[in-house]
Amino acid sequence: MDHFIIQGGHQLHGEIAISGAKNSGLKLMVAALLTDGPLILSNVPDIADIRTMRSLLTGLGLDVHEVDGPHHLSLGGRANSVEAPYDIVAQMRASILVLGPLLARAGEARVSLPGGCAIGTRPVDLHLKGFEALGAEIDLEGGYINARAPAGGLRGARIMLPFPSVGATENILMAATLAKGTTEIVNAAREPEIADLVGCLNAMGAKIHGETSGTIVIEGVERLHGAEYAVMPDRIECGTYACAVGITGGDLLLEGGRMGDQEAVIQALQEAGVSVQEDARGLRVQCNGRLQGIDLTTEPYPGFPTDMQAQFMAMLSVAEGASMMTETIFENRFMHVPELNRMGARINIQGRSAIIRGVPRLSGAPVMATDLRASFSLILAALVAEGETEVSRIYHLDRGYEGVDRKLSACGAAIQRVHNTH
Ligand code: UD1
Numbered sequence: 001m002d003h004f005i006i007q008g009g010h011q012l013h014g015e016i017a018i019s020g021a022k023n024s025g026l027k028l029m030v031a032a033l034l035t036d037g038p039l040i041l042s043n044v045p046d047i048a049d050i051r052t053m054r055s056l057l058t059g060l061g062l063d064v065h066e067v068d069g070p071h072h073l074s075l076g077g078r079a080n081s082v083e084a085p086y087d088i089v090a091q092m093r094a095s096i097l098v099l100g101p102l103l104a105r106a107g108e109a110r111v112s113l114p115g116g117c118a119i120g121t122r123p124v125d126l127h128l129k130g131f132e133a134l135g136a137e138i139d140l141e142g143g144y145i146n147a148r149a150p151a152g153g154l155r156g157a158r159i160m161l162p163f164p165s166v167g168a169t170e171n172i173l174m175a176a177t178l179a180k181g182t183t184e185i186v187n188a189a190r191e192p193e194i195a196d197l198v199g200c201l202n203a204m205g206a207k208i209h210g211e212t213s214g215t216i217v218i219e220g221v222e223r224l225h226g227a228e229y230a231v232m233p234d235r236i237e238c239g240t241y242a243c244a245v246g247i248t249g250g251d252l253l254l255e256g257g258r259m260g261d262q263e264a265v266i267q268a269l270q271e272a273g274v275s276v277q278e279d280a281r282g283l284r285v286q287c288n289g290r291l292q293g294i295d296l297t298t299e300p301y302p303g304f305p306t307d308m309q310a311q312f313m314a315m316l317s318v319a320e321g322a323s324m325m326t327e328t329i330f331e332n333r334f335m336h337v338p339e340l341n342r343m344g345a346r347i348n349i350q351g352r353s354a355i356i357r358g359v360p361r362l363s364g365a366p367v368m369a370t371d372l373r374a375s376f377s378l379i380l381a382a383l384v385a386e387g388e389t390e391v392s393r394i395y396h397l398d399r400g401y402e403g404v405d406r407k408l409s410a411c412g413a414a415i416q417r418v419h420n421t422h
Contacts, residue, residue: 003392004405006382007414008364011250014411018238018256018282019045019402020071020231024193026094027170028200028231029053032062032075033101034177035204035224039075043231046070048399052092056084060098076226079106086112086143092399096124096167099147100175103136107149113140122330126161126168133157134172134179156181156220164189164300169216170197176218177206183218190214191301192261196232203227235261236307237401238283240376242266243311244408245285246274247318247384252411257283264304268296268312272319293321293358298329310336310377317345318384319358326353336374339367343381343389364389369396376401383413 020043030053032039044050054064054073061080066073082102089095089112102109114124124145128138131147134154138147156179159172169189174197176183188194190212198211204227207219238257245252246269259266259278266276266283273291277284293316298306306329316323317340327333334354337347342365346357364387369375375397382389394417397404405417 001392001420002394003390003418003420004379004394005416005418006364006379006389006391008362008382008385008387008389010383010412010414011248012245012252012408012411012413013250015253015255016241016407016411018233018241018254021045021193021196021234021236022047022049022400023191023236024196025050025231026053027097027193027197028229029057029064029073029075030097030101031174031197031200031204032057033060033079033098034105034174034201035226036078037076037226039204039226040067040228041073041075041231042071042228043233044071044073045231045234045402047402048395049092049094052088053094056088056095056098059085059088060102082106082109084109084111089114093122094167096127097171097174099127099145100131100171100173103131103147103149104154104175104178107153109145109147111145111147113143113145124167126163126165127171130159130168130172131175133159134175134183152180154179156183156218158184158186160186161188163187164214166191166194169194173197173208173216173218174201176220177201177208177224179218179220181220183220185216185218186214188214188216189300192232192235200227200229203229232261233258235265236305236373238262239265239308240311240401241407242269242274242276242283242285243308243315244380244383245287246272246291246315247380249287249289250412251284251286253282253284255282259283264302265308268294268304272316291315291319293319293323293356295324297326300329306330306333307373309333310374311380313337313347313354313356314340314377314380316356317347317359317381318362321358323356323358324353325356328352335370336377339370339378340381342367343385345381361386363387366390366392369393372396372400379404379415383408
């Protein structure tokens with residue numbers, strides 16, 4: 001298992017190109033199951049989760065190949081299997097998203113239940129209720145979800161989500177593109193990645209509107225066709241590097257970053273004392289001097305994203321004064337706190353909130369990454385800590401961030417990846 005060695009105390013200056021969004025690219029790849037294609041995707045991030053999705057789709061029978069390097073994929077052909085096996089679903093929860101498209105196109109699907117994961121229990125009940133509303137029969141057996149469409153195929157329905165789940169919205173949305181009649185998803189998630197998926201599906205011939213309004217209307221069509229589509233920039237990667245400037249000070253141009261995708265994050269950065277401006281190339285982020293503590297609560301989009309919670313917590317751990325971070329989306333998403341405290345942070349957890357008392361400095365220590373976003377909070381802390389930090393288990397990070405060491409070292413950070421041979 002690789003690890004990072006980081007020497008803290010270097011400001012960041014320069015430019016970082018923001019990669020394509022993991023949370024959009026994965027879903028756009030799954031959309032290829034809805035057509036014989038080919039679906040040609042550009043700006044695909046070169047990260048482990050995308051490679052896992054490639055194996056899943058190849059295992060289902062699709063032809064997935066690189067057009068011109070790993071950032072450009074062509075996906076075509078028709079699934080000849082309807083099973084997403086345990087070993088892949090256990091590696092990557094987003095595998096559950098093949099259920100809707102398989103059900104819509106092949107009339108059946110068998111997908112391993114994702115089970116628990118590091119950041120909470122994360123059930124899939126809302127996905128399954130949605131499919132039942134479209135007429136599917138679902139049964140759970142031997143750790144698998146078996147789903148079967150009715151004889152004439154899925155039928156449009158009005159589905160009210162009790163919570164705007166991102167995954168449930170996407171899964172139901174994809175299934176409904178090929179259902180008979182109209183489907184309405186009420187209280188749908190409004191994350192920008194959903195609009196990206198709708199953009200791609202409409203380019204493939206789907207008839208979907210309302211994706212930014214909270215009520216998505218899908219008029220089922222007979223079939224979808226191939227298309228070319230560019231994955232949107234990763235707003236979470238962009239926000240993460242903005243936090244890096246907040247914690248070390250300096251000046252970065254985040255190429256491709258967009259304000260419109262992340263107003264809550266930018267507002268929080270500005271409130272804490274980080275300057276963010278948009279120009280034709282992306283977001284210019286600057287910071288000098290000590291930040292101010294602020295209070296934040298994670299919420300569904302357009303609120304402050306849970307995927308930025310750990311990074312802000314690292315940044316606020318060296319701010320002037322106290323901050324409070326309340327996590328409302330996932331239970332058990334504070335696993336980075338004990339690790340940050342080992343580096344000298346003063347963070348106490350009270351139920352769903354964490355109280356962060358700003359300290360003047362952090363100090364390097366060996367720490368362990370626990371999940372994708374938490375891993376980056378440790379890197380951020382290490383960038384400002386006195387001395388050396390070793391971050392182990394960075395395979396969590398490699399799931400979702402492309403070229404972290406390359407991007408950070410080009411801007412002045414002292415970060416080195418060490419390949420372990422055992
Ligand atoms: C997606 C993102 C993840 C992000 C999350 C919230 C991907 C691949 N992942 O995850 O990075 O942190 O959105 O913005 O895009 N829930 C249920 N029943 C369900 C579905 C969800 O109770 O059927 C609960 C979950 O346990 C969780 C909450 O709803 O507590 C949010 O989950 P959801 O919005 O579905 O997130 P994901 O799609 O899993």
